[in-house]
Amino acid sequence: AQRVTQPEKLLSVFKGAPVELKCNYSYSGSPELFWYVQYSRQRLQLLLRHISRESIKGFTADLNKGETSFHLKKPFAQEEDSAMYYCALSPYNFNKFYFGSGTKLNVKP
Amino acid sequence: SAVISQKPSRDICQRGTSLTIQCQVDSQVTMMFWYRQQPGQSLTLIATANQGSEATYESGFVIDKFPISRPNLTFSTLTVSNMSPEDSSIYLCSVQQGRETEAFFGQGTRLTVV
Numbered sequence: 001a002q003r004v005t006q007p008e009k010l011l012s013v014f015k016g017a018p019v020e021l022k023c024n025y026s027y028s029g030s031p032e033l034f035w036y037v038q039y040s041r042q043r044l045q046l047l048l049r050h051i052s053r054e055s056i057k058g059f060t061a062d063l064n065k066g067e068t069s070f071h072l073k074k075p076f077a078q079e080e081d082s083a084m085y086y087c088a089l090s091p092y093n094f095n096k097f098y099f100g101s102g103t104k105l106n107v108k109p
Numbered sequence: 110s111a112v113i114s115q116k117p118s119r120d121i122c123q124r125g126t127s128l129t130i131q132c133q134v135d136s137q138v139t140m141m142f143w144y145r146q147q148p149g150q151s152l153t154l155i156a157t158a159n160q161g162s163e164a165t166y167e168s169g170f171v172i173d174k175f176p177i178s179r180p181n182l183t184f185s186t187l188t189v190s191n192m193s194p195e196d197s198s199i200y201l202c203s204v205q206q207g208r209e210t211e212a213f214f215g216q217g218t219r220l221t222v223v
Contacts, residue, residue, distance in 0.1 A: 004151075043113075044152075044201070044214040086151070096142060097203075097212060101151040 002027045004089050006100035013077050014108050021072040021103045023061075023087030031089045033063055033070040034097070038084040047072075047085070057081070077107045111136055111204050115215035122192055122222050129188045130218045132202030137182035140205040143175070146217070147198045155200075158185040192222045 003026045013019050025031065035047040048056045050063040050070060061072045070087060087100040112135040122128050132141065141158040156164040156177055164177035179185040189196050202215040 043216050046211045096140075096154055096157060097152075098154065099152040 002031070002089055002091060002098045004087050004098055004100035006085075006087055006103050008103045009101070010104045010106065012106040012108060015079055016076050019074050019077040019081070019105065019107075021085050021087075021105065023070045023072065023100055025068050025070065025087070025089050027068075027089060027091065030092050032092065033061070034088040034090065035059070035061055035070075035072050036086045036088055036099075038086070040083070044086070077105075079107045079109055081105060082107045110211075111138055111206075111213045113202055113204060113213055113215035115202050115218055117218060118216060119219040120221070122220065124193050124222055126192055127188055127190045128192065128220060129186050130200055130202075132185045132187070132204075132215055134183045134204050138204040138206055139182075141179060141185045142203040142205075142212075143177060143185070143187045144201040144203060145198045146201060152201065155187070158187075189220065192220075194222045196220065197222045 005024045007022055033050045036044050037047040038044045048054055059072055059074045061070050063070050082105055084102050084104050086102045088097040090097050114133045116131045120128055143155040144152045145155055146152045154167050155170045155175055156166040158164050158177050158179040160179045160182055174190055176188045197220055199217040199219050201217045203212050205212045
């Protein structure tokens with residue numbers, strides 16, 4: 001069965017500090033991995049997906065199949081990055097998502 | 110992108126009653142989904158709403174409790190039946206045009222059962 005684990009419920013960093021939000025997954029096949037973000041009073045929205053290999057708002061995430069991880073990183077956090085971040089897995093050939101429990105990122109001034 | 114309107118945005122309901130949540134999309138979409146987010150928990154997929162046929166439910170969710178309709182490519186409803194306090198959650202509608210396309214989410218319906 002598929003499972004997405006985000007071990008940190010809350011992560012607090014100072015502005016300008018590096019940030020890494022951890023995500024581990026378990027799935028027997030070849031999943032697609034995503035990061036979704038929810039800013040205060042806004043709806044959930046896509047931040048990035050591993051197949052596009054993009055950097056969005058300075059965030060990157062590398063899929064490590066050996067460690068089954070998809071950690072989200074940003075070298076210099078900004079206050080506007082404060083939000084709830086969800087890691088999600090989509091099984092190959094299925095249009096649905098399995099979400100982790102989320103990590104609240106708090107960037108302090 | 111797809112703009113999703115979900116109604117109601119919140120409601121407080123008596124136990125034993127039912128509530129129907131509506132999801133309206135501003136464009137035709139291939140896939141529509143319903144999720145539940147219980148307090149302090151992650152989003153859990155309830156079912157895939159299939160146009161013109163019965164919804165596909167995930168393990169632990171049944172049609173009698175969560176009947177779903179999808180009469181066309183822009184609209185779906187989720188009913189939470191015979192509610193109990195354990196049904197207090199945020200219910201989210203999500204749409205996707207197809208595989209490898211972005212999933213869009215509604216603002217959610219915050220349900221409190223008393």
